[in-house]
Amino acid sequence: MNSIYNGNITLSIFGESHGEAVGIVIDGLPPGMELDMESIREEMDRRKPGTSKLATPRQEDDQVQLISGFFEGRTTGAPLCGIIFSKDTKSKDYSELKVKMRPGHSDYSGAVHYRGFNDYRGGGHFSGRLTAPLVFAGAVAKEYLKNYGVEIGAHLKQVHSVEDISFNDLDKHIKTIVYQELLQSLRGMRVPVLRASVGEEIEKVIIDAKSEGDSVGAIIECMAVGVKAGLGSPFFNSLESKIASLAFSVPGVKGISFGAGFGFADMKGSEANDPYFIEEGVVSLKSNNNGGIIGGISVGSPIVFSVVMKPTPSISKKQETINIETNENTELEIVGRHDACIAIRGIPVIEGILAIALLDAYLEDKKWD
Amino acid sequence: MNSIYNGNITLSIFGESHGEAVGIVIDGLPPGMELDMESIREEMDRRKPGTSKLATPRQEDDQVQLISGFFEGRTTGAPLCGIIFSKDTKSKDYSELKVKMRPGHSDYSGAVHYRGFNDYRGGGHFSGRLTAPLVFAGAVAKEYLKNYGVEIGAHLKQVHSVEDISFNDLDKHIKTIVYQELLQSLRGMRVPVLRASVGEEIEKVIIDAKSEGDSVGAIIECMAVGVKAGLGSPFFNSLESKIASLAFSVPGVKGISFGAGFGFADMKGSEANDPYFIEEGVVSLKSNNNGGIIGGISVGSPIVFSVVMKPTPSISKKQETINIETNENTELEIVGRHDACIAIRGIPVIEGILAIALLDAYLEDKKWD
């Protein structure tokens, strides 16, 4: 398989950066879901390019056209196909990129994988542009989750040397409702962070990198509150496996960890274990080192995970590389429109993949009802 | 789905900690593979309990009985079923563990997921004992990969406060053949590390934790050398998605990262990008920040990833928890046989899941030949 996500819903993604369109077929959505087109529009806008000096100037309105599965304002239960036609594809000369492999990009591995027949223009099927349909699918999944009181949000935990605090550092006694407000407020920020002060520092670091023709890496921390206990599975279909598998679908993601994550290495069991307590019949955990998932299954605490996104490999600095036609070493200077910190536009993508994983898990859970 | 891995091979795992047996059905293995039963025996021994003071004293010989799919010394191509009958299941009183939820364990999330019908004895289906069939599957996968010159190994990059160096810190000019020797030598160590000196420190830290009735977390770094370029897919079936999905099947794993991993956050594109070069017609990369995978597809460099394993939640220290029968807060002291650092026995498991992912990717790659 290639570009298929196969769970209790199926996603089939298609398109290339400089092709006519990118799109997705979402199969298995419950019939009768009202889709708030305004909310979906907002999600698409959060990811779309050309909106700020922090992002690539490529102009795309990322309007999703619903081709099927939607009738009289609701999902029908049949496959929902959403297509985003491309507007601003530069018909420039790609002959250099066909033979000179951009370091850090999939040009070389993709050419080997596809036996040299890949559409190499702008990264082709590997392009970050393919995350637009992912955000659309995520937006649809969020519509489903709303009915279960699930809210999803994310912030930049780190951009280059600038660090924000973690969700788990916030007062542990914040109640669910407050978390939901927090997550919503993050949506409104140009640079979503928990400690307001680091926002400006992050902007500065990104603009500096951009002015150097360079880029910076980052960590996104994502949270879902209101998720019921019992979702997921042990082993291969653990909730962590589902989320991770989707996270590594996002170009540039190189790591994922749940809760305390790699910090667990330096902990003892007596610190790491999250104690249970019960209050008025409601089971809770006193800490959330496990990020809301134990044994692959949700425990009712917020789902918390972090992903690291590597610096955009497209930089304008001169780089060493190879020419696969002449089989010679060469140099490359990439000219084009790029993001100096892809993680900013990555936030709704990461939220989206969490929403997809949770939609899948909620549907699965119902089978045993 | 529950305990099924569905790729170009299918794994169906079954069993409970204190049931009659644990086992696995491996479907899709090429016919005619000779299985070196001695090598498989060795892999099983690396994981089995009761062999050192660093591990649980539970005595199991972990002998795999081949029920099907194996004939005249070779795989037949039909499903290979391997079963490990249990020997040392203590028929003790589990009534306390049925109602008192062990913190950090899947007792509570599992009880909710399985609607209270889970086999709670010793963790039931969630038990680390289920990693024995995973190691078996991994050993079989390694047999396949041998034919393609792929070698897999791992070391402890960190145990509590003690840190080893990373594979990527080794001299970048080490040739493939030397890596293979290195990986083989790691197999012979009781505490596999790259810098010999940290081995003893790690032992000490583990034994100290054990004597306190506590446990420690760790990071395992795993490598495969000799992997051809072009394996994997973009998006949902990326090589990283496959490996991550399998890694989070292993009880206790809470994070995974490839190559420079979370270190990417603090890097610039100009540092992070791995430059290509060509020498006598062979394409190589000057660094391996990407851990051998770009765009979800192998580039021909060693596959390198790290997983963090949380401290074993089974500790003998008194812990706060709940009784789900009486709905009251209570305390718990776990008595039993446990590993103070599960990561040591986890090494062959993590190697095994990498082998499974690569076997899957090699089979997939052939479809287009």
Next chain:
Amino acid sequence: MNSIYNGNITLSIFGESHGEAVGIVIDGLPPGMELDMESIREEMDRRKPGTSKLATPRQEDDQVQLISGFFEGRTTGAPLCGIIFSKDTKSKDYSELKVKMRPGHSDYSGAVHYRGFNDYRGGGHFSGRLTAPLVFAGAVAKEYLKNYGVEIGAHLKQVHSVEDISFNDLDKHIKTIVYQELLQSLRGMRVPVLRASVGEEIEKVIIDAKSEGDSVGAIIECMAVGVKAGLGSPFFNSLESKIASLAFSVPGVKGISFGAGFGFADMKGSEANDPYFIEEGVVSLKSNNNGGIIGGISVGSPIVFSVVMKPTPSISKKQETINIETNENTELEIVGRHDACIAIRGIPVIEGILAIALLDAYLEDKKWD
């Protein structure tokens, strides 16, 4: 994939005719199902060999040993593994069958598929013996369906030249409850038929064939009553696709048709269409030409389908064939223990696969609740 059924439950079947055991892992079963071991025992007995002069004398008690997923009398929700150890495997000389391909058997196609490494003893993995785990899975599925008022039964519609009537020929006004009695009464018959008179004729035709060293084909017609409307899907996962896909898993099945089946060819739309009517708020159909499924989805009428099973290819008459070692034409006389009409023991298998398909469909339907 090989021997995996992947739906809302997953079946992983394994074993060979003359191996140590055959078995199945059923994954995705709801937790908390009480399994009536007596009913399961009865289902196994209906298929097991050695019980009548109409069947092979091979002696197997077909006792299913539950290895996992079953605790305190109920399913746990974790994978249920059932194993049937073989008793009466003749350690005879198979060297002739290794090289002489039995006509009508999978010997040749299997040898090519498995590149010559298949276990050729007694048909190996292709053996009808592998239907024992299918019957077990079907029996478990029936336990689930009982809770929804679904009853399944089957009869021999034709054996060689002897024809029974069809379910659809019975009085159309029989109420559900009567159908259920009918289906139950069929279970008690040695040769299950609707018109009692044909039972003896069928026995005679089978015994005659046996005495000639020959075998006969047959049609089994199977029915499920009490199935709710709305189950299934259009296209690739239609209820008919699911049932057909499972039916062709049963060795010897060469055709399947629903309702009027191939009789539709000679009908006009005005005859074929099943008119709807409503009575006291309940929707029904005046006829059942569609066999209870329209557009791939159940309509609430009984599910009715027929499968044809070819005559057992194992006959003792001399046959022309090839020797794949010497690459010469040759002759073959099969000596062994065989069924002259495999369809009799096939009845619980066909019922079983219908039960599995319906269990899958019921689980799927819940996702949208």
Next chain:
Amino acid sequence: MNSIYNGNITLSIFGESHGEAVGIVIDGLPPGMELDMESIREEMDRRKPGTSKLATPRQEDDQVQLISGFFEGRTTGAPLCGIIFSKDTKSKDYSELKVKMRPGHSDYSGAVHYRGFNDYRGGGHFSGRLTAPLVFAGAVAKEYLKNYGVEIGAHLKQVHSVEDISFNDLDKHIKTIVYQELLQSLRGMRVPVLRASVGEEIEKVIIDAKSEGDSVGAIIECMAVGVKAGLGSPFFNSLESKIASLAFSVPGVKGISFGAGFGFADMKGSEANDPYFIEEGVVSLKSNNNGGIIGGISVGSPIVFSVVMKPTPSISKKQETINIETNENTELEIVGRHDACIAIRGIPVIEGILAIALLDAYLEDKKWD
């Protein structure tokens, strides 16, 4: 799952009869396949409506627009998305069909399945129009199979009372090359039959039915020659399971049988078994009762199967039915554009699904190379 075919290629079909478009995503196609757009165009034309007095007058040019996965005249290996925009959707009043269930159609079962949210206009997602993307996928699969010397064709074995002979009735000694010519000649016929004389009779029967406002059923027999031995699997992924599963995806198909099919019921093993023989090192079978598949695996003989398609349920005669809004019995006269014998346009669809199944099986077979 809904409308997903998941094998070694994945098909994701979408669209509704009166929606903007219907389409398909084909994932897993080998890169570098040249697509003969002229051949694909021809295949689409064979199915498209409005071309003869035997078919519905709805005017659609069924032009497939390739949205992705196709670059410089070849497949890239990334998902191939083909979309067919609709032209001639009548914006008529569908309010009657929303509440009055057409007998024989999926209106009622679909409404229950989709909880009343289905797009009911013209059958919505259940429409025969969705077979256009199937024919496209089939055409692409045929392009792949050409490279392996596989040729596919079909004829009408029966239309109402008029019967053609079967492929298996043709001289058994016809060589492969002649079969290929035969199959190609069938493509050129308006009413493809083996005995030329029955063509006219069939036309008459269809036109008569049409003039009565009625429709007729039919049997299509389909063949593939040049298929290598060894393709398929025992059990759930048998070649027969794959083909059957796809065949029942085609609206109106109610039965499928391989080779002698239901005729096996009346045969003895000694007649049914296909004897092997070897000539100049090539293994062949003296007869083809098994339709080229034994034990779920191809034997190297032509693949032969028959499907029955029920009479189009859309007839203009008055029919009894129900109104699901008022819960009353009522009558219905369907006005619209329909086929009196859908099987004629069904021929390229059935050929297409065979091509898809074989493409899948060829890809799978390579995994073990």
